[in-house]
Amino acid sequence: GDSVTQMEGPVTLSEEAFLTINCTYTATGYPSLFWYVQYPGEGLQLLLKATKADDKGSNKGFEATYRKETTSFHLEKGSVQVSDSAVYFCALTQYSGGYQKVTFGTGTKLQVIP
Amino acid sequence: NAGVTQTPKFQVLKTGQSMTLQCAQDMNHEYMSWYRQDPGMGLRLIHYSVGAGITDQGEVPNGYNVSRSTTEDFPLRLLSAAPSQTSVYFCASSYSEGQGGMGIQYFGAGTRLSVL
Numbered sequence: 759g760d761s762v763t764q765m766e767g768p769v770t771l772s773e774e775a776f777l778t779i780n781c782t783y784t785a786t787g788y789p790s791l792f793w794y795v796q797y798p799g800e801g802l803q804l805l806l807k808a809t810k811a812d813d814k815g816s817n818k819g820f821e822a823t824y825r826k827e828t829t830s831f832h833l834e835k836g837s838v839q840v841s842d843s844a845v846y847f848c849a850l851t852q853y854s855g856g857y858q859k860v861t862f863g864t865g866t867k868l869q870v871i872p
Numbered sequence: 873n874a875g876v877t878q879t880p881k882f883q884v885l886k887t888g889q890s891m892t893l894q895c896a897q898d899m900n901h902e903y904m905s906w907y908r909q910d911p912g913m914g915l916r917l918i919h920y921s922v923g924a925g926i927t928d929q930g931e932v933p934n935g936y937n938v939s940r941s942t943t944e945d946f947p948l949r950l951l952s953a954a955p956s957q958t959s960v961y962f963c964a965s966s967y968s969e970g971q972g973g974m975g976i977q978y979f980g981a982g983t984r985l986s987v988l
């Protein structure tokens with residue numbers, strides 16, 4: 759079945775450091791890929807998405823590129839802020855027979871220190 | 873625009889008690905889902921619905937029951953609470969393929985449940 763693998767956290771960075779959170783996936787067909795962010799005490803919210811190979815999703819300074827050849831969707835940000843401290847989830851969605859199946863990674867906690 | 877609303881936000885139950893977690897969405901989404909979030913395990917799908925009157929089991933359905941009588945509401949029932957059901961529960965809704973939106977999930981703020 760489909761699966762999503764994320765790097766284990768927590769990841770601790772100083773403010774203004776460069777961020778990479780790795781995400782790789784296994785899926786049949788052509789999934790859409792997503793990054794969600796969960797701030798403390800809240801539900802998940804969409805950060806960015808990409809729907810086909812070589813697409814780049816971007817939002818709030820975060821970027822991720824859909825790499826079909828390496829089955830990856832790594833999240834990057836050039837300069838993190840304390841306010842970026844949260845848990846980040848990689849996910850994929852596949853449509854099959856009218857049914858939408860969503861598979862989440864286990865999440866990576868990011869802590870940014872001043 | 874309220875989005876996805878979950879109630880209650882917190883709940884403490886004793887083993888064997890039953891309760892219903894409420895979920896409502898005002899975006900006319902066809903798909904609705906219930907997840908539980910446990911440390912180190914990400915989100916696991918409990919039950920889902922592809923439209924009013926249609927529900928199915930997810931990855932961890934045992935001990936839970938759902939129904940979908942309207943597009944807006946998707947309650948989750950715990951039949952006889954057990955300590956293993958201590959978790960954070962999230963409801964989510966999304967567009968179906970025919971409605972567009974490419975599978976984006978919209979989450980509620982969660983219900984934190986403790987079973988003693």
